[in-house]
Amino acid sequence: MPSIVPPDSPFFARNEAFVHWGGEGDMPVALRGAVVAIGNFDGLHRGHRSIVAATVALAGEQAAPAALLTFEPHPRRFFAPEKPLFRITPPDVKAMVAARLGLAGMIELHFDAALAATTAHDFIEKLLVERLGVRGVVVGHDFHFGKGRQGTPAFLEEHGAALGLAVRILPPVTEDGQAVSSSAIRASLAAGDIGRANQLLGYRWLVRATVRHGDKRGRDLGYPTANLALAPDCGLRHGIYAVRAAVAGTVHMGVASFGRRPTFDNGAPLLEVHLFDFRGDLYGRAMDVEFVAFLRPEERFVTVEALIGQMDKDSAEARHLLGESNLGAPSLLCPQQS
Known part of the structure; x- marks a missing residue:
């Protein structure tokens, strides 16, 4: 099997200045005015990395830092704590992967009842713009947010533009006709199919x-x-x-x-x-x-x-x-x- 990531990939060079911020206190200077990729990003697999690559590119256009915006605990664990959730990359490992993707850092927000109750409109205006001060947002085609998952990519694009945000929506990455997904990777690991899991991840x-x-x-x-x-x-x-x-x-x-x-x-x-x-x-x-x-x-x-x-x-x-x-x-x- 050929290498999935080329030799000049940022995977082979960790950004030593990478900032992993837990959302408490003041925003680190290195992440202010960032363009962010938003999602759970469990695994930071090849599909996720298409979103990250677009984020880094948009950040370059905006002369801004690029960052990952993710949530802990995983929202599925918050809404259904009784159901086990096999995490491919817990926070520390996720940060380890993210630090090799050309990002300035990772913003990790606490997912709680207050965040779950935030409306889609307030998620954009109050959280992204006012609290975090982001300049741009990149998400996948299936990204939903806000109370009851009412926020859609189209909603984000429309309302974000009205607030001056640059917004990019990315299509899925496919492998053998199937979308590369965290679920597919979990299934491969559960079956002991390490080769398939690593291929979908793009790293071991x-x-x-x-x-x-x-x-x-x-x-x-x-x-x-x-x-x-x-x-x-x-x-x-x-x-x-x-x-x-x-x-x-x-x-x-x-x-x-x-x-x-x-x-x-x-x-x-x-x-x-x-x-x-x-x-x-x-x-x-x-x-x-x-x-x-x-x-x-x-x-x-x-x-x-x-x-x-x-x-x-x-x-x-x-x-x-x-x-x-x-x-x-x-x-x-x-x-x-x-």
């Missing part, structure tokens, strides 16, 4: 967590692991994966298991990452884990010896896949690799 999907103490069983098996607890609503298929993991700016190849460890305790889902040729203490350290390929489903083994034998095979397969010169979708991790 990754998670970020802190290494925690475990039962040290992996060390006894000859495969010490870094244990990471992912969000309870993580919908990734349980199984074994070839991964790359970044710790303190250095990237290591490895193999990972996500699941309940049916051979031992069938406990709560846990991501266990074994880094090849690594020695050191990782407890309490932040780790980014990038998923390259699905190797096999999680399974229960009758003996520990059978499990170790399969782990040897998994590691060999992961080393082979990770050693190939063309790994497909580009990486968001540091290019340095051990």
Whole structure:
């Protein structure tokens, strides 16, 4: 599979001046008078990035900064808190992706009852123009906003123009005749189809967590692991994966298991990452884990010896896949690799 993002893509250069603002206090100077892309942007996938690219272009025309305007918690979680929502990119990972897209920053507004009750007209006039002082807006063709989702792209275009806003509406991006969407990516990850998910994303999907103490069983098996607890609503298929993991700016190849460890305790889902040729203490350290390929489903083994034998095979397969010169979708991790 060829690289989805060309070598000169901003994906390979993080904007070190990127500002992640949570909406409290005064607007940071770097984001004042911005042109904003508005949406939830879960995944910041290829469809979202067409909106971001148009935002950066419009900002250039306006001699203004370009920013992402998004919401936390995700509105679906606000309106239906009882329904799990598999987040492809939680806020910190979303900011990590956004910082590579030529944006000055990300504005993250708290989604609460007051915001949900804001009329479409007030969303434009009171929030966008008066509070945030934006100069332009870019949205997707299906963007709705305001109380009861009454605001439409056409409404935004008409009323925004009356208030002096430059407005751009973008069509969907399609793949094999289907719109690239967060839902399609969630479905691919749930099926273990990492290749498809990464193709739709345009980069390799990754998670970020802190290494925690475990039962040290992996060390006894000859495969010490870094244990990471992912969000309870993580919908990734349980199984074994070839991964790359970044710790303190250095990237290591490895193999990972996500699941309940049916051979031992069938406990709560846990991501266990074994880094090849690594020695050191990782407890309490932040780790980014990038998923390259699905190797096999999680399974229960009758003996520990059978499990170790399969782990040897998994590691060999992961080393082979990770050693190939063309790994497909580009990486968001540091290019340095051990």
